[in-house]
Amino acid sequence: MSDTDTLIQTEEVTSLDVPWNVVVNDDPVNLMGYVTLVLTKVFGYDEKKASILMIQVHRQGRSIVWTGEREKAEFYVQQLQGHQLKTTLEKSQ
C-alpha cells in the first residue's frame, strides 16, 4: 500500500425534470372545427375537452393543451405542427 491513497467519492444528485407546456396559438386560418378535430386525434381527448381548449385558443389567443415531460411534449408539438396548428413549446412555471 502506498503512502498516499486516492479517495474517490461519488455523489448522486437527483432533480425532477421541469415540465413543459405544449401551447396552441390562435391564427386567422385554422377553422375551429378543425382545431377540435386535431386535438381529439393527437391527444385522444373527448370532443368536449377538445372544444373547451379550442375555445380558449380562439378567445384568449392561446391554450396550454398538454403539460409533461420534454420528450413527449416535443412529439406532440411535431404532431400539431404537422397538422399546421401554430404550436410552441415552453417551460411550465
Next chain:
Amino acid sequence: MPTLEGGLRIDTENFNDWGILRSIVVDANDATTHDLASRMGALLSEEAGGEDWQEYIVPDLREGFHDELAQVGAAIESAIHIADSGPGPIWINRDEVFPWYSALNQARLALEERYHFGPAETISLEGNDPVRRSAFMRSKFYCAIQCLLLDHVMGPSKAPQQNP
C-alpha cells in the same frame, strides 16, 4: 356534393374551374414567402430548442407538407386528364381527406402570410387591388371546400349508416 361513400364530389363546368383547383398547389408553393415548415420551426424559442428543431424536425415537416401537395396535385391532374380538360368531376374520398384538407390549408396559410387578410370578420379589400381580390376569393373558395370536408367527410360516423 357529398357522396354515398362518405366522400365529396366536386363538379367542374369548364377548363377555368380546373385552373382554380390547380391554384391550390400554386398558392401553397408561393415562393415569395418562407415555406410553411420554416415558419412553424421559427415558432420555437432558443430555450425550447429552436435551433435543433430547424435542423431535425423542420425537414420532416417540409417533406410531409410536400407529399400531401403532390398527392392532391396528382389527383387534380388525373381528373383533368380523364375529363379531357372539359367539364367533369373530381372525388375526394374519406381516405384522401386529410391530404386534401392539408393542401387547402397550406394554400390559405400562404395567402394569409402574403396578404394578411386577418380574421374573417375583419377582412377588408380596400384599394381594390385585383391581385389581392383574386387571392381573397381563392382563399374563400378553399375555405368553403374545407367547411364541406369538415361537415361531411372528416371525423367519425360521417359515412351514411348501412342498413343491417
